[in-house]
Amino acid sequence: MRQGRAAVKVVRAxxxxxxxxxxxxxxxxxxxxxxxxxxxxxxxxxxRRIEEREVTLLCLNCGWHTTxxxxxxxxxxxxxxxxxxxxxxxxYGEDPLRAYQIARKTKRKQKLTxxxxxxxxxxxxxxxxxxxxxxxxxxxxxxxxxxxxxxxRKVLPRAxxxxxxxxxxxxxxxxxxxxxxxxxx
Ligand SMILES: [Zn+2]
Numbered sequence: 591m592r593q594g595r596a597a598v599k600v601v602r603a604x605x606x607x608x609x610x611x612x613x614x615x616x617x618x619x620x621x622x623x624x625x626x627x628x629x630x631x632x633x634x635x636x637x638r639r640i641e642e643r644e645v646t647l648l649c650l651n652c653g654w655h656t657t658x659x660x661x662x663x664x665x666x667x668x669x670x671x672x673x674x675x676x677x678x679x680x681x682y683g684e685d686p687l688r689a690y691q692i693a694r695k696t697k698r699k700q701k702l703t704x705x706x707x708x709x710x711x712x713x714x715x716x717x718x719x720x721x722x723x724x725x726x727x728x729x730x731x732x733x734x735x736x737x738x739x740x741x742x743r744k745v746l747p748r749a750x751x752x753x754x755x756x757x758x759x760x761x762x763x764x765x766x767x768x769x770x771x772x773x774x775x
Contacts, residue, residue, distance in 0.1 A: 633756045640759070643732045646680040650693045650717055655686035660732050665725045678716040679731045679738075689713060712738055719746060726755055733759045735766025 641661035648655040649669035668675045680689055692706045693713070702710060715738035719727035723746045730741040730749075736759065745762050749755035 629757075633753065633760065636756050636760055636763075640729055640732050640756075644682065645728060645732050646682075646684060646686050647728075648678050648680055648686045648689055648713070649674060650676040650678055650690075650713060653686075653690040653693070655680075655690070657686075660729060663725050663728050667720055667724055667728070675721050676717045677720045678713040679720060679728050680713075680716075715739060715742060718742065722746070729755060730759060730762075734763045735770070736762050 641659065643660050644657055645660055645663075646655055646657045647663070647667065649672060651674040652669060652672040654669050654671040667677050669677060678689070680686060689709065692702065692710050695702055695706065696710060716727075716731060719731065719738050719741050722742075723730075726749065727741060727746060730736050730745045731738060736745060740762055745755070745758040749758045
């Protein structure tokens with residue numbers, strides 16, 4: 591098992607040398623063809639995986655929150671308690687109560703720590719994405735390595751249709767997988 595994993599890593603490293611990278615960047619279809627799996631199948635698997643993911647929605651205005659599978663989230667998202675459209679998507683396993691405390695602190699104009707400031711920035715960006723793009727934004731941010739910034743700058747503006755959305759997510763996830771090892775080293 592261990593040996594198998596090591597072998598896979600070596601292959602991946604070779605695949606993603608700088609020369610090969612632009613080819614992969616240019617066409618996800620080429621990459622898929624190499625593996626022998628049609629792009630449409632990959633996108634369908636991706637969709638299924640994301641729809642089964644649980645996300646937590648948090649209203650930055652009143653603190654209402656819910657955790658549910660992506661597939662059950664409505665197209666238009668607003669807070670059932672206060673009616674506002676300031677809904678942030680939290681990362682899996684993130685505590686909504688703790689996150690909302692930051693929102694309360696900003697309302698009371700209390701000073702935030704650097705970490706809280708960062709988190710607040712992320713939550714407001716996330717809420718902005720949900721406000722602009724509805725469920726599409728939730729789908730994007732439920733993917734691996736797709737934060738509010740990537741969602742707003744790259745994934746969502748380029749995704750008019752559902753298929754385009756999953757294509758962009760696939761690209762973003764691949765990008766994340768490619769760059770991750772370099773960051774951790
Ligand atoms: Zn609310």
